[in-house]
Amino acid sequence: xxxxxxxxxxxxxxxxxxxxxxxxxxxxxxxxxxxxxxxxxxxxxxxxxxxxxxxxxxxxxxxxxxxxxxxxxxxxxxxxxxxxxxxxxxxxxxxxxxxxxxxxxxxxxxxxxxxxxxxxxxxxxxxxxxxxxxxxxxxxxxxxxxxxxxxxxxxxxxxxxxxxxxxxxxxxxxxxxxxxxxxxxxxxxxxxxxxxxxxxxxxxxxxxxxxxxxxxxxxxxxxxxxxxxxxxxxxxxxxxxxxxxxxxxxxxxxxxxxxxxxxxxxxxxxxxxxxxxxxxxxxxxxxxxxxxxxxxxxxxxxxxxxxxxxxxx
Amino acid sequence: xxxxxxxxxxxxxxxxxxxxxxxxxxxxxxxxxxxxxxxxxxxxxxxxxxxxxxxxxxxxxxxxxxxxxxxxxxxxxxxxxxxxxxxxxxxxxxxxxxxxxxxxxxxxxxxxxxxxxxxxxxxxxxxxxxxxxxxxxxxxxxxxxxxxxxxxxxxxxxxxxxxxxxxxxxxxxxxxxxxxxxxxxxxxxxxxxxxxxxxxxxxxxxxxxxxxxxxxxxxxxxxxxxxxxxxxxxxxxxxxxxxxxxxxxxxxxxxxxxxxxxxxxxxxxxxxxxxxxxxxxxxxxxxxxxxxx
Amino acid sequence: xxxxxxxxxxxxxxxxxxxxxxxxxxxxxxxxxxxxxxxxxxxxxxxxxxxxxxxxxxxxxxxxxxxxxxxxxxxxxxxxxxxxxxxxxxxxxxxxxxxxxxxxxxxxxxxxxxxxxxxxxxxxxxxxxxxxxxxxxxxxxxxxxxxxxxxxxxxxxxxxxxxxxxxxxxxxxxxxxxxxxxxxxxxxxxxxxxxxxxxxxxxxxxxxxxxxxxxxxxxxxxxxxxxxxxxxxxxxxxxxxxxxxxxxxxxxxxxxx
Numbered sequence: 001x002x003x004x005x006x007x008x009x010x011x012x013x014x015x016x017x018x019x020x021x022x023x024x025x026x027x028x029x030x031x032x033x034x035x036x037x038x039x040x041x042x043x044x045x046x047x048x049x050x051x052x053x054x055x056x057x058x059x060x061x062x063x064x065x066x067x068x069x070x071x072x073x074x075x076x077x078x079x080x081x082x083x084x085x086x087x088x089x090x091x092x093x094x095x096x097x098x099x100x101x102x103x104x105x106x107x108x109x110x111x112x113x114x115x116x117x118x119x120x121x122x123x124x125x126x127x128x129x130x131x132x133x134x135x136x137x138x139x140x141x142x143x144x145x146x147x148x149x150x151x152x153x154x155x156x157x158x159x160x161x162x163x164x165x166x167x168x169x170x171x172x173x174x175x176x177x178x179x180x181x182x183x184x185x186x187x188x189x190x191x192x193x194x195x196x197x198x199x200x201x202x203x204x205x206x207x208x209x210x211x212x213x214x215x216x217x218x219x220x221x222x223x224x225x226x227x228x229x230x231x232x233x234x235x236x237x238x239x240x241x242x243x244x245x246x247x248x249x250x251x252x253x254x255x256x257x258x259x260x261x262x263x264x265x266x267x268x269x270x271x272x273x274x275x276x277x278x279x280x281x282x283x284x285x286x287x288x289x290x291x292x293x294x295x296x297x298x299x300x301x302x303x304x305x306x307x308x309x310x311x312x313x
Numbered sequence: 314x315x316x317x318x319x320x321x322x323x324x325x326x327x328x329x330x331x332x333x334x335x336x337x338x339x340x341x342x343x344x345x346x347x348x349x350x351x352x353x354x355x356x357x358x359x360x361x362x363x364x365x366x367x368x369x370x371x372x373x374x375x376x377x378x379x380x381x382x383x384x385x386x387x388x389x390x391x392x393x394x395x396x397x398x399x400x401x402x403x404x405x406x407x408x409x410x411x412x413x414x415x416x417x418x419x420x421x422x423x424x425x426x427x428x429x430x431x432x433x434x435x436x437x438x439x440x441x442x443x444x445x446x447x448x449x450x451x452x453x454x455x456x457x458x459x460x461x462x463x464x465x466x467x468x469x470x471x472x473x474x475x476x477x478x479x480x481x482x483x484x485x486x487x488x489x490x491x492x493x494x495x496x497x498x499x500x501x502x503x504x505x506x507x508x509x510x511x512x513x514x515x516x517x518x519x520x521x522x523x524x525x526x527x528x529x530x531x532x533x534x535x536x537x538x539x540x541x542x543x544x545x546x547x548x549x550x551x552x553x554x555x556x557x558x559x560x561x562x563x564x565x566x567x568x569x570x571x572x573x574x575x576x577x578x579x580x581x582x583x584x585x586x587x588x589x590x591x592x593x594x595x596x597x598x599x600x601x602x603x604x605x606x
Numbered sequence: 607x608x609x610x611x612x613x614x615x616x617x618x619x620x621x622x623x624x625x626x627x628x629x630x631x632x633x634x635x636x637x638x639x640x641x642x643x644x645x646x647x648x649x650x651x652x653x654x655x656x657x658x659x660x661x662x663x664x665x666x667x668x669x670x671x672x673x674x675x676x677x678x679x680x681x682x683x684x685x686x687x688x689x690x691x692x693x694x695x696x697x698x699x700x701x702x703x704x705x706x707x708x709x710x711x712x713x714x715x716x717x718x719x720x721x722x723x724x725x726x727x728x729x730x731x732x733x734x735x736x737x738x739x740x741x742x743x744x745x746x747x748x749x750x751x752x753x754x755x756x757x758x759x760x761x762x763x764x765x766x767x768x769x770x771x772x773x774x775x776x777x778x779x780x781x782x783x784x785x786x787x788x789x790x791x792x793x794x795x796x797x798x799x800x801x802x803x804x805x806x807x808x809x810x811x812x813x814x815x816x817x818x819x820x821x822x823x824x825x826x827x828x829x830x831x832x833x834x835x836x837x838x839x840x841x842x843x844x845x846x847x848x849x850x851x852x853x854x855x856x857x858x859x860x861x862x863x
Binding site: 019020021022024025026027028029031032033035036038039042043045046047089090091093094096097098101102110113114115116117119120121122123124125126127128130131132174177181205206207208210231234235236237238242265268269272280283284287288290291294295297298302 | 320321323324326327328330331332333334335337338339341342344345346348349352396397398399400401403404405407408409420421423424427428429430431432433434435436437438439441442444445446448449453466467470474498499500503504524527528529530531534535556559560563577578581584585588589591592
Binding site: 410411412413485487488491494496498501 | 718
C-alpha cells in the first residue's frame, strides 16, 4: 500500500508519460512571452543608436532625441486628454442609459451600434474626420475664436481648413467612445441590485440613486475603462496622421489654429517614408517611448482596479 | 413640496441628458456609415474588384491587388496567431489553473501579465518591432506581406487569447469529469471534449480577432509597404492591403484628385462592409449555439 | 469484483475529508454510502476510481484494492483505473456535441479505441438495453444526447459508463437532480444492474438506500476538521432495523443530518 502520495505524483502518473499536449500548449504560452520579449529587445537594439544622435543626423534637425520626443509626447498626451474629456461624459451617459433605461430591443440596438463604432477601421475615421468633421468645424472655430478668443485655448487665428488638434481630438473621442461605454456598462451592471433597490426603497429618484449609489460603486471599473481608452488614444496613429499636419517642436495650448503639435504615433507614420539612416532609429526609439507610456497607463489602470475592486469581489 | 418638485425636475433633466448621450453616440455612427456608403458607391463597380492600379494615373483602376493582399496577409497572420493564442489559453485554463506547483502558477501569472501588456501595444509599435527585426536580420529595405502579417500577430494574439480563455473557461467542469471518469487521458479529453464543446465560441473569437486586424493600417504601411501591382507572394516584395490602399489613395493624389478620393472611399466602404460582416457572423455563430442548447 | 478499502484517508488542500476508512464491498451487490452533508461519502466514492485527485491540491493516503490489485500502486495508471471503474454523477452530463449513439460510445471514442460498425452497433444496443433506455431512444439514436429529458439523460450516462463493461459502477447521488418518475426508473435500473455488477451508490435519500441497497455504510464526522469516519456498516436490514451505534440510530430516525 502506498503512503500519502504527493498530489503531483498522484495525479500525473499516466499524464506525465503521455501528455504531449501539455508540452505543446506550454510552448504556445512561452511563445507569447517570447513575442513580447522580442518586441522590447528589438526595439531597444534598433532604437538605442538614436540616443547618440545630434542635429546633424536626427529628423527635423533636432538637437537631441529628447528635443524631438518631448513636444511629440506633449502632443500625444494633450490630444488624448482632450479626447477623454469629450468622450467620457457621453460614454458613461450611454452606459447608464443602456443599463437603466434602454431595456429590450432599444438596448440591444444601442449595444450593436456601439460595437460597430468600435469596429470601424482607423483609416475610415481619418477620411471621415477630414471629409465631415473638419469642414463643419471651421465656422464653429471662427465663432469660438471671435467670442471666446480671450481664453488662451481659443486664442490665435482659427484654421481655415479645420485640421486642428481639437478636430483630431474629436475624431479620437468618437474612436474611444465605445471602449469607455462598454467597460462602464460592465462596471455598472456589476453594481449589486441590493444597492440600487436599497436606494430606491429609501425614496431616492433614479437620478439620486445613480449619483449616490451606482456611480460611486462602479467608479473603479469606469476609471479602468477610461485608462484603457487613454492607452488606445495615445497609440492611435492613422486618424491623427490624416487629420493633423503638425509643426515640429511646437508645444501649444491653442486648439483652433493651423499650427498644432504632433503626436508620437502620427509623427512616426508621417515621417517614416522619407526617413533614412539614424532618422529611422529615432523613429523606432520614439515607438519604444510610446510603448513605455501606454504600458504605464495600463499598469496604472490595473493597479486601480486591483486596489478598489479586489476587496469587494 | 418645493423640494420634491426640484427633485422631480432634476430627475427629468437627468433622464433627458442620458437620452441625449445615447443619441449623441449614434450621430457619428450614422454619419460614418452614411458618408462612407454614399461616397463609396461612386466607384463600387466591376472594375474595382477586377483590376489593380498598375499603370493607372487618373480615373479607373481598382483594388484587386489590395483585396488580395488583405486576404493573404490576414490569412497568414491568423494562421500564426491563432495556434499561439488558443494554445496559450488552453495551457492557462486546462493545465496551469489545476496545478499546485508554484513554478507553474508563477509562470501563468507572468503569461497573463504579458498578454495584458501586449493588448496595450499601439499597432504602430508592432509595425516598428517588425521593422527592427527586419533591420537586424535581413537588412533594412526588405518589405513583404509576411512581415506585415507578423506585425499583425502581435496585435491579434492578445485579442484571441483573452476571449479564447473566457470561452474555454465556460466549458462545464461536469464534462471534464464525465470524460476523465471514462478513463480518458487528459490530452484526449481536451482535444475531443473541451475543444469541440467550445468550438462555436472559439470560431466567434477567431472572427472578432480577424475583424480586429483586417482594418489595421499603420504596421502594414511600415513593413508591407505599398504597390500598385498584384503580388501573390507573401515572402517577396511589397504587398498592399485595403487600409493601406485607402491611405495611399488619399495621401498621394494624382492629377485627377477626385478619382483618387473616390477609390479611397470605395475601398473604405468595402473594408467597413467586411468588418461589419465579420461581426455579424461572429454573433450568429454564438447565437446558433445558444439556440441548440 | 470485490473492493477492499484499507485505511483510506483523503484530503483537500489542508482539509481532511475522509478519515481512516476500511471496508470491504462485495461483488454483484449494491452498496449504499449514506450520511449527512460533508461526511466525505462522495469523496470516498471518488477515491475508488481515482477521480478525487483531479482536484488541485487533493491527496489520498491508504489504499483501494480491486480483486486484490492495488489501485494506488506506484505503477497504477489512474486513467486505466477510471476505464475499469465507471462513474455516474449527480447531474446528468452527456456530451453536448455528441448524438445519443456517440454518447454511448464516448468511452471508446475518447480513449481512441476503434470499433467496427457491427461492434459499435451491438455495444450501443447492449448498453442502452442495460440502461433500460433502448425502447425510448432506438428510433432517434442520431439526435443530440442533450435533447433527452433529465431522467433519460441520466440513463444515457449510465449506458455510457456500462458500454465499456466496467468492473464496478460508482453512482454519486444519481437521482438528486431528477423528478420522482425518473428517480423510479433509475432505481428500477439499479435493481437490474445488481445481477451482474458491483454497484456503489452515494445517496442522501434514506428510503432510496433502503429500497436499492444490499448493504449500507453510514459515515459521519466525529469532530470538525477531522474528516468523515465510517461509523457503521452492515446489511440494509441490520442498518435500518437494528443499528448498533447511537449515531446511526439518530441519523436513521431523522434526528440529524
